[in-house]
Amino acid sequence: MTDREGYADEIRRQLRESAELKTAIADDPALVETVSRMADAIITCLRNGGVLYTFGNGGSAADAQHIAGELVGRFKLERGGFACVALTTDSSVITSTANDYGFDAVFVRQADALVREGDAVLAISTSGESENVIRAVELARARKAVVLALSGNEGGRLATLADICLTVPSADTPRIQECHINVAHILCGLVEGKLCESES
Numbered sequence: 537m538t539d540r541e542g543y544a545d546e547i548r549r550q551l552r553e554s555a556e557l558k559t560a561i562a563d564d565p566a567l568v569e570t571v572s573r574m575a576d577a578i579i580t581c582l583r584n585g586g587v588l589y590t591f592g593n594g595g596s597a598a599d600a601q602h603i604a605g606e607l608v609g610r611f612k613l614e615r616g617g618f619a620c621v622a623l624t625t626d627s628s629v630i631t632s633t634a635n636d637y638g639f640d641a642v643f644v645r646q647a648d649a650l651v652r653e654g655d656a657v658l659a660i661s662t663s664g665e666s667e668n669v670i671r672a673v674e675l676a677r678a679r680k681a682v683v684l685a686l687s688g689n690e691g692g693r694l695a696t697l698a699d700i701c702l703t704v705p706s707a708d709t710p711r712i713q714e715c716h717i718n719v720a721h722i723l724c725g726l727v728e729g730k731l732c733e734s735e736s
Contacts, residue, residue: 554714557733560681561715570702571719574658575726577682577700579658582731587619589651589676591643592660595713597624599686599720606724615732621650623672632655651675656682662712664692664703673697685705686719688712 561567577696578588590600607620623646624630633645651657657676661669664687675725676683677697685698688706695701704715 544630551719554711557711558715558718560705567702570700571645571699571722575723577656578723579730581654582618583680584654585654586654587621587670588656588658589621589623591623591672593666596660599717600624603658603720603724605631611724611728613728613732615728640667640671640686643668644675647675651679651681653680656684658684659694660686661694662688662709662724663688664694670694670697682684686716715727
């Protein structure tokens with residue numbers, strides 16, 4: 537067997553594994569309802585003049601920025617920008633906060649400055665246990681913002697703190713992240729479709 541033949545088997549295995557996990561989510565009415573509720577919460581927030589704040593670490597930080605890009609820019613429709621801010625993008629704020637207060641404060645410090653009642657936060661953590669994410673979520677709850685979350689494994693502390701949490705039923709970080717961005721794209725499409733519908 538050549539190396540490339542071995543690669544092909546591994547490629548097929550991982551693609552099928554990812555597809556099977558997404559199918560499991562699609563076939564679970566409770567998980568589909570969770571995504572629907574998250575879409576409604578974001579729509580209500582934006583329609584009422586609130587801001588959606590997104591954040592996470594590593595690959596989840598990239599997902600947070602991806603979501604903001606789709607909502608502030610566009611997803612599929614030509615329309616005005618939606619108020620969404622990723623708390624993962626300002627290197628000066630992040631590094632000064634980490635330097636002065638520790639890395640666990642990089643999101644909560646920004647949430648303290650920005651999040652208000654009527655806003656929503658979308659916290660992303662494959663483990664549900666990232667301390668910097670948890671601290672920002674706790675502050676957002678205290679501010680009476682709506683707390684949405686994408687998690688994995690058993691959901692961790694994040695699932696217990698969120699108003700609505702989609703917990704991907706897997707312990708495999710790459711597979712969880714693939715489901716997170718898939719769900720995020722679905723959310724962007726639902727939000728964009730509904731808000732543009734109300735403007736027409």
